[in-house]
Amino acid sequence: MPKLKILIYPDPTLRKKCSPVEEIDDDLIQLLDDMADTMYEAPGIGLAAPQVDSTKRVIVVDIQPRERAKESTEELEILLPPDRSELIELINPEIVFSDGEIVGEEGCLSIPGFVSDVKRKYEVTVEGYSRDGELIEIQCEDLLARVFQHEIDHLDGILFIDRLGRLKRELLKKKIEKVLGKEEKHAVL
Ligand code: ZN
Numbered sequence: 001m002p003k004l005k006i007l008i009y010p011d012p013t014l015r016k017k018c019s020p021v022e023e024i025d026d027d028l029i030q031l032l033d034d035m036a037d038t039m040y041e042a043p044g045i046g047l048a049a050p051q052v053d054s055t056k057r058v059i060v061v062d063i064q065p066r067e068r069a070k071e072s073t074e075e076l077e078i079l080l081p082p083d084r085s086e087l088i089e090l091i092n093p094e095i096v097f098s099d100g101e102i103v104g105e106e107g108c109l110s111i112p113g114f115v116s117d118v119k120r121k122y123e124v125t126v127e128g129y130s131r132d133g134e135l136i137e138i139q140c141e142d143l144l145a146r147v148f149q150h151e152i153d154h155l156d157g158i159l160f161i162d163r164l165g166r167l168k169r170e171l172l173k174k175k176i177e178k179v180l181g182k183e184e185k186h187a188v189l
Pocket residue numbers: 107108109110150154
């Protein structure tokens with residue numbers, strides 16, 4: 001189970017717009033497997049292809065570790081690894097409906113060590129394809145809806161820091177760039 005390298009901001013691949021998957025072949029199945037392994041090992045609750053240097057429109061999501069950690073007084077490490085029963089893999093995911101708004105804390109495996117409050121839609125309906133080529137529709141709210149919005153943004157080269165107000169965004173970007181030691185040259189927004 002190879003773990004892929006997670007690209008760190010300001011890697012330019014994180015700003016690329018990904019292309020739709022046209023064929024589900026062995027390479028794509030391998031990518032999905034490797035992405036799930038990488039997400040669980042990080043550990044994270046979502047991962048999008050550009051974060052592992054691919055420009056295919058695919059994401060993996062599993063909020064179970066986070067939810068279990070919140071419900072329990074035990075340490076997250078004790079609860080891991082999750083059983084993968086709630087792993088969601090989506091090919092060509094799209095938000096087809098959204099409603100409401102909610103502000104919540106968000107971070108990103110590609111911007112380690114930084115979090116910020118981000119306004120997102122409270123409720124979304126996401127459509128995409130499974131590895132078997134079946135059309136899947138998921139209606140969800142709150143944390144799962146937030147993760148889908150965050151990961152699907154990645155496929156369009158958008159990071160959570162882009163969703164902040166201008167002043168907050170500039171301040172956070174400066175802080176991040178100071179810590180990571182590199183300035184982003186060509187942001188999308
Ligand atoms: Zn992210």
